[in-house]
Amino acid sequence: MTVFPRTAEVADRATNTVPASTSGERPGRTSARTVVLTAVAVVVSVAFVLPAVWILIGSFRPNLEILTSWSPLSWRLVIPSRLTMENYTHLLVDSGFARALLNSFVVCIASVLIGLAMSAMAAYALAVYHFPGRSAVFAVIVISFMVPFEAIAIPLAQQFTTWGLGNTMTGLILPGIGNGLAIFNLRQFFLGIPTSYREAAMLDGASEPRILFSLYVRLSGPALTNSALLIFLGQWTAYLWPLLIVSDNRLQLAPVALAGTFGEHAADYGQNFAGTIVLTMVPAISIFALQRFFGRLSVGSGEK
């Protein structure tokens, strides 16, 4: 990190101030309010996660049982007659899913690293600088995420094939790095960082890249996480694009591989659910971990 004194001081004050989320109660005194709120929180969370839990349970069941266990309604809906790992073993060992998973990882991580850096730079420029054409650029960014990807997928795929990017990792990664929503999100956040911070840093003699990466980025934990998530999820759930651009099965991505569990006449729900759980775990665990990591950062306090 930088050693510019005034910048550091301002940033430190900003990050160490108690954020609004921890308002209210003194620790150690549980009030009726907390109990009620916690109860509501539990009910809401359980309601949301219930269908996913059903899928989780289903992934440990024999395939046939999944479809026959919900009607007529009985405890069998949630208690399997026997637990089995066969769905996971078939999926990960026998089919090509494990490889597809690895491909998806590589594509997603690369997309996030490149895309986030590009988005942060662009968002910074849009939030902080005033230059002719600023609105035009912003319009380009907004339009870019408003046009549904399905509308441009075919011509884009043809273009990529012409450029020799068919069946390549690059071809899979590239469309994911241009994410207008990620830029938009960061720009909104950067707009909220008081310009006095930047001016203080400039008085210290910091260069623009330094201001961006050492000051703004340090203050933007949650926003960066969210933008990273936008890019990550966009690539993690990509289905149409890999179908169009990849014909070599060794390069295929996880969602396409998962769709292979549905055949012409039969559907292997058990394997499908196992794959679904695996695909859910990665972003779910990431967001949980990142929350704890970035949860306490805040901006806007420590101004005066």
Add this chain to the structure above:
Amino acid sequence: MQITRRRALVGLAAVSALLLPGCSGGDGGQSGGQSSGSGWSVPTTDPTATIRVLSILNLKGQMQPVVDAFQKAHPTIKVDWQTVPFDALNSTLDARVANKGGDPDVYWADQPRISALAARGEAEDLTAAFSGDKSKFDATAYDAGVYQNKLWALPIANSTQLLYYNKSLLKKAGLTNPSPSPEQRMTWEQLTTDAAKAKTAGAQYGFLFGQFDRYYQLEPLPVQLGGSVGATGPNNLTPDFTSDQWVKAFTWYGSLFPNGVSPRGMKAEETDPAFVAGRVAYMVEGPWLLPQLQESKVDWGVAPQPVFQGGKPVTPTGSWSLAMNPFSKQKAAAAVFLKWMAIDEGSGYIKYFTAPELAANIEGKKIYFQKDVFSSAEGKNAASIIDYETSHTAVNRVPTIGYIEFETILNQAFADIRNGAAAKPTLDKAAAQLATAWKKYQ
């Protein structure tokens, strides 16, 4: 300081100039494959080549033995296998063939869509190379690949439907088992009554179609009553499913659901597991149920698919064919593969495929009936029913270049009827919708 704006506009213009021609729907290149059998034929000696095959089947656990057998018979031709999910085949195929790169060389083609594929220029003309082999196939299967008197695809599989029944559930309701003889075919009317009885006696589902709301499954119903297969006129581009026979057939179909003889909301993938779990009294389904039944505890029997009172027996038919990409750069090698899969050794695909698959090839059918799944008593019944239906009562789905719109809109209409809409107005509305969709072909 207009640098930024100007630079952006120039860049935009430059890139647009580069990319726009490619985006506006294609120019140049051959008008795909309309010239018949241009410059290739089934070679007498194998070329050395790699061909790419696009299929809905996986290599691992399914097609590996087939590909291995092919490689053994033709060692200089390497096969590069590509799998797409079943639901994505048609859209992916469109995009890949239209790339004009020749990838894939051979692909799985849904038989009723072959006319549409040919009209779009997505299939290579096979007439010169393969029309001489016509007699090797079941007539309906071969005809499915014919459009405007030319052959565009070779059938590698076929299908039919049987009436499966659960003996224990029938016994509980005091019902007699239907006869496996085609001469003593049950009627739909009788089936409806019996299925209702079975449901009252404790079956969770009285009667299931293997694929509710699908034209594949339901096409025989109006045809049995003398109605058309759904389209008529020049090139079969005039909707014809609003006749009295269609209304009668689908009023019957819709009547299955309000009293719960058949369930609403059950999807095609859910029907097989329900029967295999012993919850269904009667089910009309294809031969692919047989291997699943072998491993289940259900005491099952088979009979021919029912017919309407006074109607003539008609059964669903059709499955997959192989077509060649007109932009393929390895047509000779692809032709060798096509021939081996559909014709050689009675159909290499049928012979070596891990699961039993009903052959379109007459020799292949014999191989098929040797499979273990037909060894039991009921299995033998199934074999003779399948053989009879594919040779006598099968009627192809309507051949039209507008098949995709036809099937989509009609399936929607069937779903609406199943969910309670009256047959006549629903079919009328669908006919109007289809007429609009088909305007572009007139």
Add this chain to the structure above:
Amino acid sequence: MASSTVMREPAAVRRRRRHERRHEIFWAVVFLAPAVAALVVLRVVPTIGAVVTSLHKAFPGGIIPATFAGFRNYNSLFTDPNFVSTIVRTLVFNLIINPLQIVLALLIAVLFVQRIPLVGVWRTLVFIPITVPMVGSAIAWGTALNPNGPVNAVIEVLGGKPQPFFTSPHQALASIMILASWVGIGYWMMFLISGLQAIPEELYDAAKTDGAGAVRTFFSITIPLLKRPLLFVLVADTVANFVLFVPVQLLTQGGPQGSTTLLMFDAYRTTYGYGSRNLGAAEVVILTVIMIFFVLLQFRLLREERTPT
């Protein structure tokens, strides 16, 4: 940016200001170039291509070359009563589901910034639906809302009548809304939580000492300071709901009786199902224009003041 009110500046100051401007523009270009280049090549140019495609007509499939047709595609779309009712249906769908999802997301976000134990766990659980692949979600909800399924069974136990859900033209679209909201709310909640966490503690303390109640505080402090993330969530949610089609594809195929045929689903089916790329492109152009209109409206409504320097 401070604009000088002094009529005449010393030359040195003018020179420095010019230098600063050039400095800004230089860095603006450097920082924007990668992103803008990527977006132009990967999004803008194909979009222009799609517009051009919509002005042509071709035999389905994409191999036979297209011919220029002007606005013929748009004409045939707007004279098709089914298409017009699709547009209306899409508008109604969005006018209901967008505010619904945002309000719910906001309420849950407010709940989850309170100091309650294990708040990170609850947030993650509500967030999980967006991480579940859509096929799995569709199967789960298709089963849950099946006429013979668990939800109806519970309704019957509680004394109600079983509902048709996806099999009824009156309930199918609402059922899709439930599924879409289940997926989306947790997602938008995360953005709103970040926004809520950025509101300084002092403001709430000041309000409390002024004697303002919870509701008053919410509307005079929280909402105004949430404008920026709220704009993002509104716009992103609008877009997400306008381009929604996968649940329809997996569960209802646009039925029953066309009641769930949303514009994006229709466009997707036309392009990828029927292979009519030109007509499908026209549908997408129409969809995008409608979206732009709503998005502009939202930008106007939530117009922010610049942060004070």
